[in-house]
Amino acid sequence: MELSRAIYMLFELLVSCRRGVRQGVPLRRGAFLSVLRSVRFCLFAAMLVGVSSVASSQELSSDIVTVTAVRTSGDNKESRFVLDVSKPIAFSVFALADPYRLVIDLPSLSFQMAHGMGQVERAMVRNFRFGSFGETRSRVVLDLSGPAKVSKAYNLPAVDGNAARAVIELVHVSEREFSEQALRDVIRIKADGKSLEKTVPVREKPIPEHEKGSDARPLVVLDPGHGGIDTGATSKRGLKESKLVLSFAKALKKKLEADGHVRVVMTREKDEFISLSKRVAFAQAHNANLFVSIHADTVRESYVRGATVYTLSDRASDQVAAKLAQQENRSDLLAGLELEEKDDVVADILIDLTRRETANHSSLYSRTLVGALKSSIKLSKTPERSAGFKVLKAPDIPSILLELGYLSNDADQSALTSEAWRKKAIDSIAKSLRTFFQRQSANSSGLFVSGSG
Ligand SMILES: [Zn+2]
Structure with missing residues (x-):
């Protein structure tokens, strides 16, 4: 074993x-x-x-769920992949291209397979990998023999001495159907009783809002920057970034909850220090659909003003973005934390699998947000920028960093403390989230059957 x-x-x-x-x-x-x-x-x-x-x-x-066996059956047209587990688990499944792969995300599992790998690599499954993915999750990756889509995914409870099972059924599809449909689908299956045996046909019609459970709404993580020992930027008038962004995030959360289109959680609700990697882990533990970090920094160029939306990139879009990311990434060092080597290593192995897909969604939201903000508040000259922000590095969650404005600029400072400005900004962000998730659910054919949060 x-x-x-x-x-x-x-x-x-x-x-x-x-x-x-x-x-x-x-x-x-x-x-x-x-x-x-x-x-x-x-x-x-x-x-x-x-x-x-x-x-x-x-x-x-411990009470961690154990995988006791893994196997594939079927042929090159239809295959069934089964995980025997010590108890039913929530999981999500999505496909990747070049090469064709199926990714199964699970809660943290202990893999203790009684059977060898020979049980798995057959039918449409060419190769099989598994391992931990971040601190709270596990991931299984199947290399497929060709384009395929998930026709059904479900949990079966343990009966008559047989282990509980997570089952994924695959059918071969054309390359066109794969890229138009399968690549866009994310199928989420819950572990609890109600959806235990529920199957999710890929061609299912969108589920009307009123039939979804309350937790089917997308989950947005709001991340007020800095906090505690790290106060962030300070304006000439003594305004602290950490305080300002916290109160902005709280007001935004209130508005979003009143609108009711998304669920909202915050990485911090008080003046406390949270490391950058903990913020990322928080979003992953909540299975977030979007991560929005909120800041109001200072830059040396005091003429730079207006809101800017940042996404993650290896190479910074410009000098201002590069310096800002450097400044933000120092947060953990300022608070005296050791660098977390282990996290980086785990990320290196698996990051490339989903990163490109996630990056597309991040830019899409960045564009949507800038589109919504430009009619209501002042934006910087280049409102969409990118750099290597540590806090945006969840490989599987679309993430953006919103600089509401720059505390190094007098006009921005006045705006940031004005009630009228705040209301306009918050209304626009709420609108952008509505647009973004409506578009996403249209693309995924209503497959967000149940959130797993
Ligand atoms: Zn900041």
Whole structure:
């Protein structure tokens, strides 16, 4: 039992180490760093293999859900993928292209398969990988033999000595149907009684609002920047960014709750310090559909004014964006936190799977938000910018950072403290969220059957 797990991990280790070194080659300047990173990962993976037997005996005693077997049946036209689990679990499924893959996101699981890998790699499943994805989740990735869509996904309870099962049924589709439909679908299945045996046909009509459970609404995480020991920027008049953005976020939350189109949670509701990675983990733990970080920073160029929406990119769109990201990313250091190496390593392995898809959604929301804000409040000259903000790095959650304005600019400072300005800004953000999620649910054919929050 432990042997197959250890062998698989060793296999992944070898593949990843080779991949890491290969990727290092074309990046001349980054080659050294890449090699360092691969070495770091290899050490980490080797450590995992080494401690896996210890870890699993610890896991047995906790109430973490265990996967006891995995198998595939069927043929190249129709396949059924089954996870035997110690109790029913919430999960979500989506497809990726180039190569064709199916990704299954699950709560944190302990994989203790009694059967070898040979049970899985058959029918439409070419290859199978699994592992932890962040601190609170696990992920299974299936490499598929061709374009396919999920025809049904459901949970079966344990009966007559058989384990509970998470079941995903796949059918082969044309490349066109794959790119038009399957690529856009995210299917979410709940663990609880009501939806336990519910199947989700992909061609199902959109579900009318009144038939959805209250938690079917998309979840938005509002992230008021800074807090506690990290007060953020301070204006000439002594206005503190951390305070200003908290009260703005609270007012926005109130408005969104009154409108009722989305659910809202906040990373902080009082003046406390929260590390950047905890903010990201918070959004992931809540299975958020969108992450909105709210700031009002200072920049050296005091003429820069107006609201700006930032998205994540490896290379900053401009100097102002680059400096701002640098400033924001120092938050954890300011608070005396150690760098969290482990998180980075885990992210390196799996980040590329979903990052591109998520980036598209982030830019789409950025555009929608700028469109809504431009008719109500002053925007900066280039209202859409990008840079390497740590807080926007959830690979699977569309994320943006909104600078309401700059405390280094006098006109902005006056605006930020005006009630009339605040109301206009909040109304526009509410409108942008409505537009964004309406478009998303139209695209996904109403597949957000149940939120898993
Ligand atoms: Zn800030």
